[in-house]
Amino acid sequence: xxxxxxxxxxxxxxxxxxxxxxxxxxxxxxxxxxxxxxxxxxxxxxxxxxxxxxxxxxxxxxxxxxxxxxxxxxxxxxxxxxxxxxxxxxxxxxxxxxxxxxxxxxxxxxxxxxxxxxxxxxxxxxxxxxx
Numbered sequence: 817x818x819x820x821x822x823x824x825x826x827x828x829x830x831x832x833x834x835x836x837x838x839x840x841x842x843x844x845x846x847x848x849x850x851x852x853x854x855x856x857x858x859x860x861x862x863x864x865x866x867x868x869x870x871x872x873x874x875x876x877x878x879x880x881x882x883x884x885x886x887x888x889x890x891x892x893x894x895x896x897x898x899x900x901x902x903x904x905x906x907x908x909x910x911x912x913x914x915x916x917x918x919x920x921x922x923x924x925x926x927x928x929x930x931x932x933x934x935x936x937x938x939x940x941x942x943x944x945x946x947x
Contacts, residue, residue, distance in 0.1 A: 819864030819934050820844030824854045824880060825896075826873055833921060834867070841927045843934060851875040851883065858887040864934030867917065870897035870904075881912050892933035896921075 821843055823834055831847035838845045846863070848854035851874045854866070868880040877895045884891050892914035897904065900918030908916045914933045917926065 818842060818844060819862060820846060821930050821934065822846050822848060822854060822857055822861075822863045822866045824848045824851065824866065824868040824872060826850065827869070830919075830921070834926065837921065837923045837926045838930060840923075841931055843927075843930060849873075851879055854880070855883055855887070858883065858891075863891055865892040865894060865914070865930055867894045867896060867930065870895055870899075877908070877913070878911060885912070894929060894933055 821834075821838060823831055823845065825831060825847070826849050828847075831845075835845045835847070846857060846861070848857050851872050854868075857863075858866075866880060866884055868877050870877045872879070877893075880895075881893050884893050893912070894915050894917050895908045895913050896917040896919055898919045900916050905916040915929050917929055
């Protein structure tokens with residue numbers, strides 16, 4: 817069975833859109849509305865990637881990177897935001913995330929980035945142990 821994507825976002829509309837996009841390429845999809853729900857899901861299941869909103873009701877994208885490092889080190893984290901500029905992209909990559917996915921979502925880009933993230937664990941997680 818293909819490892820899936822955990823999407824962390826308060827937006828049910830984004831979750832529905834992403835679920836449809838990923839189902840077209842056979843990637844399982846699970847939605848958590850906040851960091852606390854995501855923590856419980858990461859402890860209970862195995863995911864190939866986590867896609868997170870930059871800002872969450874109970875934290876942010878850096879909190880997600882730290883959580884994944886503690887719970888599941890070989891999971892790629894992809895951050896999404898409307899303000900996906902070059903500086904933010906550099907910050908995201910320097911902090912250990914796999915990539916930055918801009919909004920609004922483009923089906924082909926979502927499918928390509930998340931399929932690659934699921935199939936290829938992040939390089940940093942293989943080289944640097946989580947703190």
